[in-house]
Amino acid sequence: MIWFYLTSGLFLGWSLGANDAANVFGTAVATRMVRFTTAAWIASLFVMLGAVIGGAGPAATYGKLGAINAMGGAFTVALSAALVVAWTVRLGLPVSTTQAIVGAIVGWDLFAHRPVPLGTLSKIMVTWVASPVLAALFAFTLNHLIRRTLPYLRMHLLMQDLMNRAILVMIGAFGAYSLGANNIANVMGVFVTSNPFRDLYIQGIQILSAQQVLFLLGGAAIATGIFTYSQKVMMTVGRELFRLSPVDAWVVVLAESLVLFLFSSHNLQHWLLSHRLPAPPLVPVSSSQAVVGAVIGIGFARGGIRAIRYEILGQIALGWILTPAVGGLLAFLLLFVMQNVFQQMVVLP
Amino acid sequence: MFSIFRKTRQLEQNIDAFLDLILKSALAFRVALKAYLSGDRTTFEEKVQEIDSLEAQADGLRREVENTIYAEMILPESRGDVLALLENSDDVLNQIADTIVEFRTENPAFPLDLHGHLLELVDASMEAVEQMVLAVQAYFRDLLAVRNLITKIIFYEKETDRLGERIKRSLFQRDDLTLAEKMHLRTFVQYLQQIADQAEDLGDRISIYVIKRMV
Structure with missing residues (x-):
């Protein structure tokens, strides 16, 4: 039954891998600068590393939003989010798993008669607006810096091409790590409180905590999504991005990756706070919307x-409201059905 | 990774070698024409052979570069532009080689008083070719330098127009040549002008390709 309950999360992971890997490796693959299998291996490895090493921060924020304490409830919340994601994909809107799952968690809070932590919710919603804006700012600045310096390097066109390939792979790996760290909460975050796994020991040494085992499983689901379905999405997204020049294309991926990293790195947060700088909260953000922001930048x-x-900006802004609203409503309805029709425990008293 | 780096370096060297062959052909062409007009058949024949061999080498190198760019999927974005640059540079070299062969085949007899003007025309035309080669090299290495080089190509092309015009006018004003001889000599003046024209066309292309890379 545990495995059945996890399927909705695994499906979310698969869909994340299928859709969002394109945001980090789309350009490289679509332009044949990197082979799809190479990109898929690098992306999968780094997504899993990111999920296991750096996934705790953003996941904890979801815990504050709603500590879903029953596996049945977590399954239903993840399923509602997955259905909303499938629906936004059909509409051709920039996919945001994070907005769907936040809505669904709030739906569970309401269903379970728990108070909705408005402070955490507003903090999360501010990051939705901030992430594309920051991505645009990063892309704008990076673009200026590189455009100014590149001609003075007097690098041979062929060497520039080689450098672009190498940078696309390196930034792709960084982007995949950040994606795993930031977005694993969307895939497995709702299962954290009711986590069925135990700490993993090998010869008496703890290798992974129970949460890391859960995240590794989520990472594997994302990797499956990357290998089975992301090539098609990469070709589409990559071609869109590659209307830009190769340099602009990796600037976009770098800006997006930096945003994902900024909202998921504990170490960066500590460093910023220790230098009395404003530190962003650790919250999952939408990589697709960050990419759109960077392209606009x-x-x-x-x-x-x-x-x-403006029409794309409008679509994104509409998504900020519509996606969580639909996610919340659907979660509430499905939780009702699960509890009263299928007689499943969705809330522990 | 290292093998890609090595292949890229090799490709870079091949492109440079290809452009060097065009430069050498332009220099050999100047010497050949001087020898032709001064009646030094031995040097002229040597230079014709040399240009022929340079052209064959350039063809081989160009094909190798083109195949590598496609086979190794290098420069996915600007490979079309690079291939066009190489092919059009090769066309200029072919024009140089064809022109020198025409001199050997048809033996045009330019009146002695026009030799000076003709050599000036050859110099201007070859100068346009040399600036074109530098502009192609700059397209690969130093985009900021392209603009000045294209200005020079245009200048030398205009010079060939002016000098060619002067020779043709002078040819058709004189009475010591038949109309057939005048038309024969005019064709050779046009050959020399065409070389600079092609160099200028390539310069125009480069300026568009540079804009594409700057955007």
Whole structure:
């Protein structure tokens, strides 16, 4: 039964791998700078590393939003989010698992008559707005820096091409790590409180904590998504991105990866706080929306205000409200069905 | 990774070697024309052979570079531009080689008083080719330098127009040549002008490719 309950989370992981790996390796694969199998191996490895090593921070934020204490409840919440994600994919909107799952967790809070922690919720919602804006800012700045310096390096075109390939792979790996660290909470975050696993010991030495085992499983689901379905998405996303120049393309991926890293790294948060700098909360953000933000940043650097595509911004803003609302409503309805029709425990008293 | 690095370096060297062959052909062409007009058949024949061999080597190198770029999937974004640059540079070299062969085949007899003007025309035309080679090299290595080089190509192309025009006018004003001879000599002036024209066309292409890379 435990495995059955985990399937909705694993499905979310699969869908994340299928959709979001394109945001880190799409350009490299679509332009044939890196072979798909190479990209898939690197992305899978680093997503799992990110999930296991750096996934705790953003997942803890979800714990504060709603500590879903029954496996049946976690299954239903993840299933609701998965259905909303499938629906937004069908509509062709920039996919955001995070917005769907946040809505679904709040749906569980309401169903379980628990108070909705408005402070945490508002902190999460601020990061949704901040992440594309920050990505745009990073892309804009990086673009300026690189455009200014590159001509003076007097590098041969062929060497530039080689450098682009190497950078795309390195940034892809960094992006995959950040994606794993930041987004594993979307896949397995709701199962943390009711985690069925135990700490993993080999010859008496603890290798992984119970939560890390859970996240490793989620990472494996993301990797399955990458290997089975992401190639098609990579070709589509990559071609869209590659209307930009190769340098701009890796600037976009770097800006997006930095945003994901910023919202998931404990160490960076400590460092910023110790230097009395404002530190962002550790919250899962949408990589697709960060990419859109970064592309707008590049466009802004190139063409000024004209480059902003308001209809896409409108779609994203609509997603900030509509996706969690639908996710919450659906979770509430499905929790009701699970409890009263299928007689499953969705809330522990 | 190291093998890709090695292949890229090799490709870079091949492109440089290809462009060097065009430069050498332009230099050999100047010497050949001087020898032709001064009646030094031995040097002229040597240079014709040399240009022929340079052209064959350049063809081989160009094919090798093109195959490698496609086989190794290098420069996915600008490979079309790079291949066009190489092919058009090769066209200029072919024009140089064809022109020198025409001189050997048809033996045009330019009046002695026009030799000076003709050599000036050859110099301007070859100068345009040399600047074109530098512009192609700059496209690969130093985009900021391209603009100045293209200005020079345009200058030398205009010079060939001016010098060619002067020779043709002078040819058709004189009475010591038949119309057939005048038309024959005019064709050779046009050959020399065409070389600079092709160099200028390539310069125009480069400026577009540079904009594409800067955007």
